[in-house]
Structures are given as structure tokens and as C-alpha cells.
Amino acid sequence: MSRRGGERTPERLLAAAARILRRAGVDEPRAEAECLWEGVSGTPRAQLRSGRAAATAAHARRFHARVRRRAAGEPLAYVEGEVEFYGLRLRVDRRVLIPRPDSETVVDAALPRLPPERATRVLDLGTGSGCLLLALLSQRPRARGLGVDRSAGALALAAENARRLGLGTRAGFVRGSWLDAVAPGCADLIVSNPPYVEPSEALGPGVAEHEPHLALFTPPGQPYRAYDAILHRARVVLRPGGALVLEAGAGRARALAERCAAAGLRVLEVRRDLGGIERAVAAVAP
Ligand SMILES: C[S@@+](CC[C@H](N)C(=O)[O-])C[C@H]1O[C@@H](n2cnc3c(N)ncnc32)[C@H](O)[C@@H]1O
Numbered sequence: 001m002s003r004r005g006g007e008r009t010p011e012r013l014l015a016a017a018a019r020i021l022r023r024a025g026v027d028e029p030r031a032e033a034e035c036l037w038e039g040v041s042g043t044p045r046a047q048l049r050s051g052r053a054a055a056t057a058a059h060a061r062r063f064h065a066r067v068r069r070r071a072a073g074e075p076l077a078y079v080e081g082e083v084e085f086y087g088l089r090l091r092v093d094r095r096v097l098i099p100r101p102d103s104e105t106v107v108d109a110a111l112p113r114l115p116p117e118r119a120t121r122v123l124d125l126g127t128g129s130g131c132l133l134l135a136l137l138s139q140r141p142r143a144r145g146l147g148v149d150r151s152a153g154a155l156a157l158a159a160e161n162a163r164r165l166g167l168g169t170r171a172g173f174v175r176g177s178w179l180d181a182v183a184p185g186c187a188d189l190i191v192s193n194p195p196y197v198e199p200s201e202a203l204g205p206g207v208a209e210h211e212p213h214l215a216l217f218t219p220p221g222q223p224y225r226a227y228d229a230i231l232h233r234a235r236v237v238l239r240p241g242g243a244l245v246l247e248a249g250a251g252r253a254r255a256l257a258e259r260c261a262a263a264g265l266r267v268l269e270v271r272r273d274l275g276g277i278e279r280a281v282a283a284v285a286p
Contacts, residue, residue, distance in 0.1 A: 008055050010037060010048055017067045024071035032076055036066045039080045073206045086135035090161050095153030097215035099131035102273040103193050106247045107135045109271045109280040110191050113243035114140050118188075123148065123237070125178050125192035125230055128215060130158030130171065132191045137167045147173045148182070151214055178226065179233040187237050193247035194226035223249065227256060231263035238285035243268070245282045253278035 014033045021029035034045045040062040041055065055063075069079045077083040077098040083090055085099040086107050092098055114120050114136065120143045124133035127147030137143055149155050155173045162171040174181070178194075197203065197216045208216070218225050227246060234244050244265060248256045257267045265283035273279035 010055050085131045090129050096129040105273040105279040109282045110245040120188040123187045123190045126194045127158050128154050130161045144170045148176050178229045184236045188242045190244045196249040235264045243284045250277050257281045
């Protein structure tokens with residue numbers, strides 16, 4: 001990526017970066033190089049090819065550093081420091097799981113349980129970046145919510161995301177384990193995407209190396225451990241008629257629905273994600 005004489009144009013930098021990313025095995029090297037350039041320069045991708053402006057030395061240095069991190073296998077979202085979820089731009093770093101598009105299924109399944117005209121209360125267990133809670137609050141201006149997590153770093157980032165999105169006055173964040181410290185009868189809706197990956201399961205490139213293990217893994221042979229901890233108190237914490245919406249790992253939604261029923265909840269729906277996988281289980285308290 002040296003200048004080698006000629007003008008340092010974005011196009012030259014992009015071409016060199018795409019070569020580096022291709023050699024590193026990145027699937028869409030040119031597209032990712034453009035995303036990284038957009039992140040450092042603020043130039044929208046659509047304008048890149050037509051743009052004649054020279055890249056500043058500071059932009060080029062920052063771009064080079066990001067390309068190196070990406071070529072070393074760090075997920076694009078961490079390198080960029082941001083990701084889009086349910087139409088919101090969220091800050092992400094190694095303190096939190098990168099929100100996945102599949103998890104938008106939880107939001108879709110939860111929204112019908114939050115009447116827009118009512119001042120409802122939402123609990124998000126294992127809030128991470130705050131993605132589920134903030135997506136719900138962004139769609140329901142009268143709702144308030146609490147995000148719970150065991151990770152202090154995740155809670156700090158979730159609170160930052162809430163402030164940046166103008167949702168800070170309606171979202172609180174508290175450190176704790178699932179529903180342990182939550183008062184009875186306080187929630188109209190509980191959502192959660194708890195850790196459900198067994199250590200022996202295969203994950204995508206870079207996931208186990210870079211994303212927090214507290215967010216990913218359940219102990220060996222106990223894929224329902226976090227769900228069971230949540231279901232143990234869900235009925236007590238929900239108001240009558242309140243709903244619980246849980247994200248499920250592939251192939252586990254039906255068994256999870258049975259566990260919800262065994263915990264005294266009425267299962268309403270098992271919703272598929274865009275890939276056709278049963279992803280979210282919605283149930284209500286009597
Ligand atoms: C799969 S991540 C989900 C993050 C975010 N809600 C999302 O959907 O992208 C699981 C989250 O649960 C948190 N967690 C793990 N054990 C927990 C516990 N005992 N109590 C509360 N949160 C916990 C992790 O720190 C992590 O943020």
C-alpha cells in the first residue's frame with residue numbers, strides 16, 4: 001500500500017487493499033475495502049469510483065491499519081467499530097457479541113406483544129450491545145426497558161449505544177445474572193438471546209478467536225442451561241399476559257418451546273429467520 005510515486009488516490013489505496021484482503025482469504029475483498037475506506041474517510045461507497053479527491057495521509061494511515069486488522073482475521077464489524085441492526089447503527093467492540101441479522105427475528109416476534117399505545121416495560125437478558133432492547137425501544141416510543149448482563153464491559157457499551165441513539169432516558173442497564181435480581185411482576189416483555197453454542201460446535205471464521213466466550217458458549221452437554229435459568233423465574237417476573245421471546249440455536253426451537261410450556265407459559269409461535277431456520281420462540285404468561 002505504499003504510494004510509489006503517483007498521487008495517493010482512494011482508487012489506488014482500494015486496489016492495493018483488495019489485493020491484501022484477497023490474499024488473506026476474505027470473500028469479498030473489494031467490497032470490504034470500500035466499507036473500510038468509507039469508515040475512515042466518510043466518503044459514501046457509491047461516490048468512490050467517481051471521486052477524484054486525493055486521500056489525506058491521515059486517512060491512508062488509518063485505512064492501512066484497518067486493512068491489516070481485517071487481513072489478520074478480525075471480524076469486519078469490530079474493525080469498523082459499528083454494525084447495523086434493525087435499522088440502527090450500533091457501536092461494537094470485543095466486549096460484545098456482534099449482533100447477527102438472525103436476531104432481528106426476536107424483535108419481529110416481540111413487537112406484536114408491545115402495544116404501541118401502552119407504556120410497557122421490557123427486560124433484555126444478556127443485553128450485550130443492547131441491540132434487542134434498543135431496537136424494541138426505537139419502535140415503541142412509550143416503552144421503557146432494562147438490559148441485564150454479567151459483563152460490565154458489555155453494559156458500558158450498551159449504555160453508550162442507548163445514549164448515541166437518543167434512547168438513554170428510556171433504557172437502563174444493570175449487572176446481574178439473568179432474572180436473579182429482578183422484582184416479581186415487573187415486565188410486559190422479556191427478550192433474550194442467551195449463549196447457546198456448545199464448545200464442540202463449529203463456528204464461522206474468527207468467531208471463537210475474537211468474540212467474547214461468555215456471550216457464545218454454554219457448558220459442554222448443557223445447551224439449555226441459560227434458558228432454564230431464565231425460565232425458572234420468567235413466570236414470576238412477567239405480568240399476567242406478559243410475553244417471553246427467546247432466540248434459539250438451529251434445530252433447538254421445538255425443544256425450547258417444550259421447556260417454555262413446562263415452565264407454565266403458553267407457546268404462541270415459533271418464528272423462522274430469513275434463512276428458514278426456526279429461530280425465535282414466543283410464549284405468554286397466563
Ligand atoms: C449471545 S450474547 C447476546 C447479546 C445480544 N443480546 C445479541 O443478541 O446480540 C449473550 C449475552 O449474555 C451475557 N451473559 C452470559 N451469561 C450471563 C448471565 N449469567 N447473566 C446475564 N447475562 C449473561 C453475555 O455477556 C452476552 O452479552
